[in-house]
Amino acid sequence: MPDFLYYDSLAGIDPDRSWQDNLEICRAQILRYRPGLDRISLVLYEEEGGRLRTFTAVPQSDNPLTNYDFPLEESASLLACVTARCPRLINDMDIFAEGENDHTRVIRENGYRSSFTFPIFTRDKLYGILFFNSRQSDYFQGEVLEQTDLVGHIIEQVAINYQNRLRSISAAVQSAISMVNYRDPETGNHLKRMAGFARLIARDLAAKGKHRLTDEQIDLIYQFAPMHDVGKIGIPDEILLKNAGFSTDEWELMKQHTTIGRQIIEQLIDNFHFQKLPFIDYLRDIAELHHEKLDGSGYPHGYRGGEVPLPARIIAVSDIFDALTCKRPYKAAWTNRDALEELKRMAEEGKLDADCVAALIENIDEVIAIQIFYRDE
Known part of the structure; x- marks a missing residue:
């Protein structure tokens, strides 16, 4: 009997998994097409204060940025990416050689040479920014770029699902807390x-x-x-x-x-x-x-x-x-x-x-x- 089954490499993505596990599944998907995707990271946006803060990254064992936050307005290229609501593509990180931001310096010092940046919005508000990094220059081109963009949209949907679930339980608890506050x-x-x-x-x-x-x-x-x-x-x-x-x-x-x-x-x-x-x-x-x-x-x-x-x-x-x-x-x-x-x-x-x-x-x-x-x- 013919084998009609197909291995779905993204089937493991699940909001009940940790973000780190889900990002690792997405990274493995892109690596099937071309080696060289060395890092995926997600930073979250905090509207009060307008700051971006590190949230998770894979592989965790090779993550140069943890426990870090910075104002979005201090990064002109990220702010432009968010304002335009479209990805940012950089295939030569040396353009940031004179940059003053710590995160840019750390990324370059750790050998990353190209970056694809994907802003994530939920309910018309900025939720966070997804970074795909490679230690190869000109990595994000052709089929790899198309696959990375597709995976970015998939992760965006996972983020929306995850945020909605957290928002549901938080809203329910906050409603109860509001009743306490009145009293x-x-x-x-x-x-x-x-x-x-x-x-x-x-x-x-x-x-x-x-x-x-x-x-x-x-x-x-x-x-x-x-x-x-x-x-x-x-x-x-x-x-x-x-x-x-x-x-x-x-x-x-x-x-x-x-x-x-x-x-x-x-x-x-x-x-x-x-x-x-x-x-x-x-x-x-x-x-x-x-x-x-x-x-x-x-x-x-x-x-x-x-x-x-x-x-x-x-x-x-x-x-x-x-x-x-x-x-x-x-x-x-x-x-x-x-x-x-x-x-x-x-x-x-x-x-x-x-x-x-x-x-x-x-x-x-x-x-x-x-x-x-x-x-x-």
């Missing part, structure tokens, strides 16, 4: 600040080699951070809005926002079929475990040491720092210096992750920039 006036820009602190900490840990975190993992910690207190929607107003101290029974009820948050997240994951979404456990851990302490004195489970996942440790430090430095009806705002001293003391007592605390202390200028950008009116 609990102390939030304000707290969620944006602590998410910024969380990303700062995660990037610092990765840069120092303290933890192996990819840019994709760092981005998800940042996106999931504002969802940490979603469980407060299940706490009665007389407790949630109380400015005085809690009774023992009230405190036990307040602590339940962590387990309620986990239950809400589990329902959302089931409803949206996100069980296989890469690193979805980060969201579970952030919602449920952000009040755990490394010495076992936290809640809801009294976890110790390594039982507390890294995303929860990061959120704990970020959340406490912002709570201390913000004015509340029942307390004045602490200075950054006093708040960092308190975090340092808690780390020395074994309650908080010392590396996470050090990340804030050693990057105080970035901390202040986040506070200014998202200051409460």
Whole structure:
């Protein structure tokens, strides 16, 4: 019997895979036609601030740019590419020999000689930019260029699918958080600040080699951070809005926002079929475990040491720092210096992750920039 089956080399692309896996499948497809596609990378655009930041790249073992961001407006050719909403083709990177941008210098120093750049838009807004790089000059021509352009459009659709899925769960959680905000006036820009602190900490840990975190993992910690207190929607107003101290029974009820948050997240994951979404456990851990302490004195489970996942440790430090430095009806705002001293003391007592605390202390200028950008009116 004749064999009618055909091997679909792109069948493995799946939004339930990590971005790194999907890009590797796409790279393999182009390499079938011609060796020399040495790198594919994706940077994401952050509308607030107008910055591009590294997200993922393949092969990861030969990735010269990680944990990096820069203003889009500082790159004239990328800005022109985005404005025109069409790819940029450069078959001789030496035209950037006098360029001042760090990313251009690093790419050239690592031997890349040609580049095909593909802007990705979702809902008429810039989502990110896809870079195809080769160490061969004049690589992107003829059939290779056509295949690369086609793969770029495929990746664009994967990006739209991925973004829509994240947007769905984020919108659902944000709706619940908005209900909490109406009841609990102390939030304000707290969620944006602590998410910024969380990303700062995660990037610092990765840069120092303290933890192996990819840019994709760092981005998800940042996106999931504002969802940490979603469980407060299940706490009665007389407790949630109380400015005085809690009774023992009230405190036990307040602590339940962590387990309620986990239950809400589990329902959302089931409803949206996100069980296989890469690193979805980060969201579970952030919602449920952000009040755990490394010495076992936290809640809801009294976890110790390594039982507390890294995303929860990061959120704990970020959340406490912002709570201390913000004015509340029942307390004045602490200075950054006093708040960092308190975090340092808690780390020395074994309650908080010392590396996470050090990340804030050693990057105080970035901390202040986040506070200014998202200051409460």
